[in-house]
Amino acid sequence: MQKNTVVAMPGDGIGNIVLPEAIRVLDAVGFRPEYVHADIGWEFWVNEGNPLPDKTIELLKKHKLGLFGAITSKPKNKAAEEIRPELRDKGYVYFSPIVGMRQKFNLDVCIRPCRSFPGNPLNFIRQTADGGFEEPKVDAVIFRQNTEGLYCGLEWTDPPPAVRDAFSGHPKYKPFADVAGEDMAVSVRMFTRRACRRIMEAAFGYAKKHGYPSVTVCEKPNVLRETSGMLEEEARHVHEDYPDIELWSTNIDAQMMWLTKNPEDYGVVVAGNLFGDIISDAFAGLVGGLGFACSGNIGDEVAVFEPTHGSAPKYAELDPPIVNPIAMILSAAMLLDHVGESEKATRVRDAVAAVVKEGKVRPYDMMKIPGGPDAISKGAASTIQTTDAIIAKLAG
Numbered sequence: 006m007q008k009n010t011v012v013a014m015p016g017d018g019i020g021n022i023v024l025p026e027a028i029r030v031l032d033a034v035g036f037r038p039e040y041v042h043a044d045i046g047w048e049f050w051v052n053e054g055n056p057l058p059d060k061t062i063e064l065l066k067k068h069k070l071g072l073f074g075a076i077t078s079k080p081k082n083k084a085a086e087e088i089r090p091e092l093r094d095k096g097y098v099y100f101s102p103i104v105g106m107r108q109k110f111n112l113d114v115c116i117r118p119c120r121s122f123p124g125n126p127l128n129f130i131r132q133t134a135d136g137g138f139e140e141p142k143v144d145a146v147i148f149r150q151n152t153e154g155l156y157c158g159l160e161w162t163d164p165p166p167a168v169r170d171a172f173s174g175h176p177k178y179k180p181f182a183d184v185a186g187e188d189m190a191v192s193v194r195m196f197t198r199r200a201c202r203r204i205m206e207a208a209f210g211y212a213k214k215h216g217y218p219s220v221t222v223c224e225k226p227n228v229l230r231e232t233s234g235m236l237e238e239e240a241r242h243v244h245e246d247y248p249d250i251e252l253w254s255t256n257i258d259a260q261m262m263w264l265t266k267n268p269e270d271y272g273v274v275v276a277g278n279l280f281g282d283i284i285s286d287a288f289a290g291l292v293g294g295l296g297f298a299c300s301g302n303i304g305d306e307v308a309v310f311e312p313t314h315g316s317a318p319k320y321a322e323l324d325p326p327i328v329n330p331i332a333m334i335l336s337a338a339m340l341l342d343h344v345g346e347s348e349k350a351t352r353v354r355d356a357v358a359a360v361v362k363e364g365k366v367r368p369y370d371m372m373k374i375p376g377g378p379d380a381i382s383k384g385a386a387s388t389i390q391t392t393d394a395i396i397a398k399l400a401g
């Protein structure tokens with residue numbers, strides 16, 4: 006079998022802490038690809054005016070498989086202030102390198118599994134009618150369209166005349182017609198039929214393969230008739246090939262309420278880019294939050310796996326590091342699935358499950374104590390101790 010090469014992109018802040026931990030776990034489970042390091046993140050914006058250097062793009066193009074930690078990104082003005090003085094006013098404009106990577110390689114299918122591990126004190130619990138508590142089993146897998154929608158990047162403050170002209174033909178534009186350019190901001194929610202079809206095919210294919218009884222499209226078709234409407238139309242179309250799976254439709258706002266009332270009812274959930282971002286964080290909150298939230302960004306050729314958390318700068322310099330490596334480790338398990346190493350992926354998830362269930366080794370978030378330099382002295386496991394415990398379970 007040809008040896009895989011994985012492009013390792015730790016990025017900023019705690020990305021540099023958690024990514025090496027995931028590699029240790031991959032190594033322990035017997036997956037030993039070549040790793041090539043690639044640069045990404047704030048430092049490369051500041052020093053080169055490009056947070057996603059061309060060399061990184063070339064490496065991904067070549068090796069097609071990436072593990073990514075996290076990046077720091079800052080608002081437009083802050084980005085312009087922090088760029089190296091020599092690069093100032095040279096036309097560099099900050100963009101999110103993750104969004105850039107997703108669009109560059111058309112990583113249009115984002116998968117975010119949110120499964121509760123029994124014994125996790127961060128799991129969602131619900132009060133019962135008799136005053137007791139119950140812990141519903143959450144096993145939702147969010148499919149988020151990753152390249153279009155409100156994150157497609159088509160936006161303006163002071164839209165150019167051609168854009169305003171195009172709007173002026175629309176009856177709903179009337180109240181905006183006299184708004185001054187600098188007082189008007191526009192972000193376009195663009196959906197294409199092709200991308201809607203692809204995310205629905207991916208979602209139904211996953212549901213069938215993994216035995217989920219339903220696929221829920223979570224949008225807002227009663228208001229966003231065109232865009233949400235197109236996704237729903239494609240859902241119905243793809244559903245024809247999967248008669249054994251139920252197709253449900255919910256509105257994003259109502260879904261945000263229902264997911265804390267009856268999260269166990271949902272299996273595969275599909276949404277556009279923004280709603281998918283929101284609903285996946287919401288489900289992640291039920292199963293342990295950012296320390297547990299893993300994801301894969303999958304295109305036809307390239308796939309990149311990453312925890313959904315960011316660079317958590319306030320914890321990046323702590324020694325020993327305290328952040329939870331599990332989100333990154335579960336992302337690495339998704340990489341294993343992607344390359345056909347499902348048995349190893351299952352072993353990694355089982356090892357995580359065993360550590361969580363045993364409850365002896367818990368990073369600060371699972372202890373429900375504030376993160377900070379004294380978290381360890383209060384009994385929290387360090388990042389490294391947490392990984393060590395997972396590796397020990399792999400061996401045992």
Ligand code: NAI
Nearest residue numbers: 075076077078079295296313314315316317318328329370
């Ligand atoms: P964040 O996800 O970095 O951290 C928020 C809080 O969540 C942290 O302060 C910490 O309390 C907790 N947390 C995050 N990861 C954790 C882990 N592995 N274990 C335990 N606790 C964890 O989000 P924040 O603070 O809003 O953003 C910080 C930077 O990260 C910003 O520059 C933001 O733009 C960027 N960001 C990058 C993302 C990415 O690279 N995919 C995603 C989200 C934010």
Ligand code: MG
Nearest residue numbers: 282283286313
């Ligand atoms: Mg998010």
